[in-house]
Amino acid sequence: MERIPDSIALTSTEAASLLDAHPSSVKRWCNDSELASELTPGGHRRISIHSVMTFARERGIETILGPFHPYEPHVWTALKPIAERGSFRELIGLAMLWVRRGDFERLEHLFLTLGRADFLGFAEFCDGAVRGLLSTIGHEWELGRLRVGDEHMVTEAITGALLALRREWLDHTAESGAATPGTDHRPVAVVGTAEGNQHAIGALCIRMILEREGWRVLYPGADLPTEDFAFIQKSREASLVCISLPPNGSLGDVTRALSILREYYDRARPYAVAFGGPPALSLDGEIAEEPFESVAFYSEGKALQEAVRHGLGGPRIPHSPPLSAGAA
Ligand code: B12
Secondary structure, eight states, rough: OOOOTTTTOHHHHHHHHHHHSSSHHHHHHHTSSOOOEEOOOOOOEEHHHHHHHHHHHHTTTOOTTTGTOHHHHHHHHHHHHHHHHHHHHHHHHHHHHHHHTTTTHHHHHHHHHHHTTTOOOOOHIIIIIIIHHHHHHHHHHTSSSEEEEHHHHHHHHHHHHHHHHHHHHHHHHHHTTTTTTSSSOOOOOEEEEEEOOOOOOHHHHHHHHHHHTTTTEEEEEEEEEEEHHHHHHHTTSSSSSEEEEOOOOHHHHHHHHHHHHHHHOOOOOOOOEEEESOOOOOOOOTSOTTTOEEEEEEESHHHHHHHHHTTOOOOOOOOOOOOOOOOO
């Protein structure tokens, strides 16, 4: 684990993408011996990751790996399988190495870097990387191999990375004028965790997935009484209510939540209900959907993303002006 794999060799295209340059520039630098390279027996150019990073540092070129010095090869080795075949195993291995060393800042930066990567969708990032790491953390804690303090530090690091990604994304959409107040016709969702459930990272992921799908999301956060989901839905005319169930959540929790939501349901302000979270639930044929537009359980953010893309919960024209036009 300690050993840095310094023999990693990149193709010209990989070196070009790291240096944010055209492959022909990389070839020119190699031909001019500015960038050390070798040819394989088959005549293909290979450039060591060490040479690429030295070249970048000397020229002041910022790369995604730069901030991880001296772990550039580790990070490259962790990110490549995600880009190539959607495998998060190496990433989680590296993240756990840093957790064991107490290097939570590096961990946060790793997740920030991956969350920004254009080779990975945001929902896949949440389902694969965020959930993948945190379930490993939970497992190690259960086995007594990690302290509660480590778990808390990881939670802080991952939440920090997610909130930073959200801020960057909101700044970007504000710049592009996509969410101008007053002309905001985005469909509205309420997202939070069920009463008693303090596990908020899944709900935060859902909030951000929906925002990226063009939703305005009201996010009261963790441990919300079901009545409050109903009040927020009604006052803000949300067309989708998303409730994150606790890890041991059951069909009984779903049935109870629905019976409370039913009491407050206003047919003039229809909405769909999406439950989600770690429990393995199937609602098929088990619950009455009436009077909701639909009721479903999703174990992944990606599944909800696909459902909203297929029309779940909106878009729609508001029944009357929202009571308050404040931001989510
Ligand atoms: C971090 C953590 C905590 C933190 C949470 C902090 C926070 N701000 O969120 C703290 C320390 C508070 C905590 C407390 C507890 N925890 Co805890 N915790 C975890 C841990 C390590 C990670 C959970 C997490 O964030 N996962 C990452 C997210 C992204 O995954 P996710 O929630 O599954 O969400 C994904 C999907 O489920 C889905 N999704 C989630 N919500 C929704 C909603 C909708 C609408 C949709 C569509 C999809 C969707 O999309 C998400 C992205 O993929 C897990 C380990 C594990 N295996 O999960 C234990 C774990 C869940 N905790 C556990 C326990 C026992 C507890 C405590 C009881 C411990 C205690 N004795 O105090 C308390 C309970 C607190 C409470 N009342 O809720 C157990 C639960 C066992 C069980 N089956 O009941 C676990 C599994 C650990 C273990 N291996 O034993 N915990």
